Amino acid sequence: MNRKKTNDSPGVGNESKHSPDKVARKEQSVAVLDEFCNPDNPKIITFQDVSAASYKIKDGIQKTPCTKSQMSQVFNMDIFFKKEFLQFTGSFKERGARYTLMMLIPEKQKNGVIAASAGNHALALSYHGQELGIRITVVMPVIAPLMKIQSCKKYGANVIIKGAHLEESRNHAIALGKEHGLIYINGYDHPHILAGQGTMGLEIVEQVPNLDACIIPVGGGGLLAGTAVAIKNLKPNVKIIGVESVRCASFTEAMENGKPTFTPVQSSLADGLAVATVGVNSFATAKPLIDKILTVKEESIALSILRLIELEKAVVEGAGAVGLAAVLEGLLPELEGKKVVIALCGGNIDTTALGRVIERGLAVDGRLVRFGVTVSDRPGGIADLTRFIADLGVSIKDIFHERAWLKSDVYSVQVKCVVETRDSEHAEELKKKLTEKYSQVEWGSKVF
Numbered sequence: 001m002n003r004k005k006t007n008d009s010p011g012v013g014n015e016s017k018h019s020p021d022k023v024a025r026k027e028q029s030v031a032v033l034d035e036f037c038n039p040d041n042p043k044i045i046t047f048q049d050v051s052a053a054s055y056k057i058k059d060g061i062q063k064t065p066c067t068k069s070q071m072s073q074v075f076n077m078d079i080f081f082k083k084e085f086l087q088f089t090g091s092f093k094e095r096g097a098r099y100t101l102m103m104l105i106p107e108k109q110k111n112g113v114i115a116a117s118a119g120n121h122a123l124a125l126s127y128h129g130q131e132l133g134i135r136i137t138v139v140m141p142v143i144a145p146l147m148k149i150q151s152c153k154k155y156g157a158n159v160i161i162k163g164a165h166l167e168e169s170r171n172h173a174i175a176l177g178k179e180h181g182l183i184y185i186n187g188y189d190h191p192h193i194l195a196g197q198g199t200m201g202l203e204i205v206e207q208v209p210n211l212d213a214c215i216i217p218v219g220g221g222g223l224l225a226g227t228a229v230a231i232k233n234l235k236p237n238v239k240i241i242g243v244e245s246v247r248c249a250s251f252t253e254a255m256e257n258g259k260p261t262f263t264p265v266q267s268s269l270a271d272g273l274a275v276a277t278v279g280v281n282s283f284a285t286a287k288p289l290i291d292k293i294l295t296v297k298e299e300s301i302a303l304s305i306l307r308l309i310e311l312e313k314a315v316v317e318g319a320g321a322v323g324l325a326a327v328l329e330g331l332l333p334e335l336e337g338k339k340v341v342i343a344l345c346g347g348n349i350d351t352t353a354l355g356r357v358i359e360r361g362l363a364v365d366g367r368l369v370r371f372g373v374t375v376s377d378r379p380g381g382i383a384d385l386t387r388f389i390a391d392l393g394v395s396i397k398d399i400f401h402e403r404a405w406l407k408s409d410v411y412s413v414q415v416k417c418v419v420e421t422r423d424s425e426h427a428e429e430l431k432k433k434l435t436e437k438y439s440q441v442e443w444g445s446k447v448f
């Protein structure tokens with residue numbers, strides 16, 4: 001099996017392996033296991049499990065479109081996007097959640113279930129719990145977005161905010177479940193969750209005949225495991241490629257160690273993938289079936305989100321966009337000329353976060369640039385500069401100037417600008433013309 005680990009480059013979200021948040025998180029390495037996760041005897045799900053799930057949930061889940069992308073030409077690849085962000089609560093998580101709830105024996109359905117999640121699993125369970133008349137309790141960490149907390153409440157769930165991060169919420173949920181006789185539903189490792197997620201793979205095979213590869217985001221590994229079982233059983237030659245953020249590379253780590261291994265996670269745009277230890281069952285199921293596992297940088301996740309908005313009119317969250325990020329980073333040259341499905345598996349991104357991500361994406365793309373230029377402090381010096389910039393069709397977003405720290409003559413002023421250009425060539429043209437006109441131009445991040 002091919003494995004490729006990328007190095008994060010300087011810039012967006014690049015912290016060293018020994019950064020404070022990583023070291024601090026090391027202490028939380030002892031996660032409580034729930035009753036369906038036995039590392040000594042993992043449950044490997046089968047194609048029959050996925051088929052059974054597909055039949056059972058067919059009336060309660062959207063069959064999402066899987067359509068050819070505008071980006072196919074750019075990457076010289078026949079790209080199809082599986083649009084799971086169009087599920088009712090905005091992610092594929094509904095598949096596993098609905099199936100697991102439906103498979104509970106009536107007595108357990110009456111008791112209700114408990115789960116821990118910062119987002120999509122909680123939303124999926126809350127919504128389908130309401131639909132099926134099953135009481136849902138979700139423990140969410142304090143960092144869970146308010147919008148998701150409110151949506152879970154709107155779907156009638158009992159929401160408990162507890163834990164600085166997901167593992168603490170999880171341990172609390174497992175303890176509460178034991179105390180109150182509620183089944184704990186692990187969002188990426190319960191065998192029925194894996195079977196339910198696998199139904200996405202069945203749809204992909206039906207929707208895209210003759211596909212060559214399928215790229216799947218990886219958090220705890222449930223989606224990867226279920227989808228791999230479905231696709232490899234029907235089409236053994238299709239390559240299955242898992243992708244995670246370099247800031248939470250727990251599946252890569254598990255592959256290196258041959259077993260789920262605690263991997264400190266750092267904050268990431270792909271917050272839905274921030275799982276420190278991948279699932280016992282999902283790892284055992286996926287390991288023999290996958291062809292490659294890749295890690296992607298934060299800046300390419302931001303750029304992918306931007307590309308999906310601009311070119312596909314699709315709002316996709318970071319976790320859902322890592323598959324495209326792998327293609328953008330050029331990590332899959334062997335797929336050129338091939339038919340490739342990329343799962344866009346979630347769209348739950350806060351509007352404020354989306355605004356920041358778009359700005360980051362523009363910067364990575366060279367369309368938001370910053371520079372400093374020293375101009376005359378005489379009347380008209382700054383006006384000249386702004387006119388010059390405007391005449392090139394460049395739009396100024398921020399501008400300020402300073403005198404006190406300049407080492408050159410006292411009749412000069414340094415003007416610092418953040419500007420928006422059409423594309424990176426336009427930015428290069430601006431740089432060239434500015435350098436021709438002014439003797440002191442500083443370009444890029446060192447300016448601020």
Ligand SMILES: Cc1ncc(COP(=O)(O)O)c(C=O)c1O
Pocket residue numbers: 091120121187188217218219220221222223224272273275317319320345346347
């Ligand atoms: C949008 C999105 N994509 C992918 C994943 C990864 O799924 P899994 O944990 O089954 O690997 C998640 C998990 O929450 C998610 O929310």
